[in-house]
Amino acid sequence: MKKKLTTVEFRGTAEQEAKLIAVIEKYAGVKGAMMPILQEAQEIYGYLPIEVQRIIADKTGTPMEEIYGIASFYAQFKLNPNGEVAIAVCLGTACYVKGSGDIIDEFSKLLDLPVGSTSPDGKYSLEATRCIGACGLAPVLTVNGEVYGRLTKADVPGILAKYQA
């Protein structure tokens, strides 16, 4: 699934940037270090905004396209921050065959939010995940880490209502 770039405003701190620079310096001259740099950058910021990718590009002398290519290709990297209500729908095989595709489409429709993005006000994020190891409850999703299972798309409005206060 193609990832979407966020429209949520980037709010990195000087402290986060100092940590990021320290990570980049730690890997200076190490071959194949881009994956661990991006992983550690994501630990620092929670996701990989374009501003952070740009710092990494500048400091490592790596073309932006290359960094963006890696960040957008691997499912482990997030281009968007979690929303206050972070919805993650499993599209692993067991969930998919039990209709999780319909469920994620329903969230997308009701929230008017493309999969893989965060609403501009930062309230909701919607993402597809791989198997989260709860296949017995398929189809499964989490909202802010809380697991919901054995769902149909008819359950989606009720789940949203719980978080709409």
Ligand code: FES
């Ligand atoms: S495939 Fe969805 S939890 Fe395993």
